Amino acid sequence: MDDERRRQLEADPRFAGFVAERGDALLRYGYVLAGNPHDAADLVQEALLKLRASWPRLRAKDNPESYVRTTMARLHTAAWRLRRRELLAWDPPEHGYHDTLPSEDEQAMWETLAGLPRKQRVVLVLRYYEGLRDEEIAAALKISRGTVRSQASRALDKLRSAVGEHIGEGVMSDRGERR
Template identity: 35%
Template sequence: MSDPTEEAAYAAFVEAAWNRHMAVAILLTGDRHRGEELLQDCLVRLYVRWRRAALTDPHAYLRRMLVNGNVSWWRRRQRELPTAEPPDHADPRSGPYERDEDLRRALLSLPRRQRAIVVLRHYEDLTEKAVAAALGCSVGTVKSQHSRAMARLRAALRENQEAAR
């Protein structure tokens, strides 16, 4: 980008949207530090494509980048064969992103596509059509996966409540 007004518009977008998209990245990845890394990588790529993204909806463009970036990371990780898992020092409840621990665990137990659908539908408050566009699937897929995800979340939360009694 060489135009100072475009750079100012990009900087204003990042400043205004950081917290919103950071929370989405954390919910998608299940880890605060991994979420920060994902968002920063996507913002770097968005900077290069700012002219195209700014013409439409930059929030939707970034949201799609976050989902795709998380899927790409997950796929790369599946090909790697780590010899040991690094300790998870991230506390997802720290900072302004506090979440109910049972709900967080239940969300993390969902398959990645179902988790993305639940996060986009309920946290980002997107319509089924907008979620389908963000994930590159049909509205019917969003509906069926959302239904399955909600049933799994209800069951997991019910089990946690019963175990706490």
């Protein structure tokens, strides 16, 4: 990158404003994806570096945050592919935002979510946290819709099983019916 372009990037206050305004939300999103604060911070940092390199092209768009979130999901999936096995533990972020302390049921849910395989966790985060449709998830992760559905189904089965064991009663299906 030439010096002139670098000065233009550094002089653009909109990039710094975007990072200041959306940084905490991106860190929370990264935490939900990665399951721990350290990997979440790495995801945010890497995605913002990619955004900064593309800022002249993306600053005119309405939603650079969408670019960053998609980049974070892809980076997370790429890391999963490199490190096939990983042991995650419940470790809340040091500066996270919580309305209240999690109940035992919520704690069990978070521990189970953190223990899911990375691809299953990413699919659930994109579906339920980001509200993406199966087609959008498949495009973001570069996998088929069928893979999205099977990963989501397996993940939900594991969550239902773990929560059902924890609370000792029947669990709900996708439609809210007792099973």
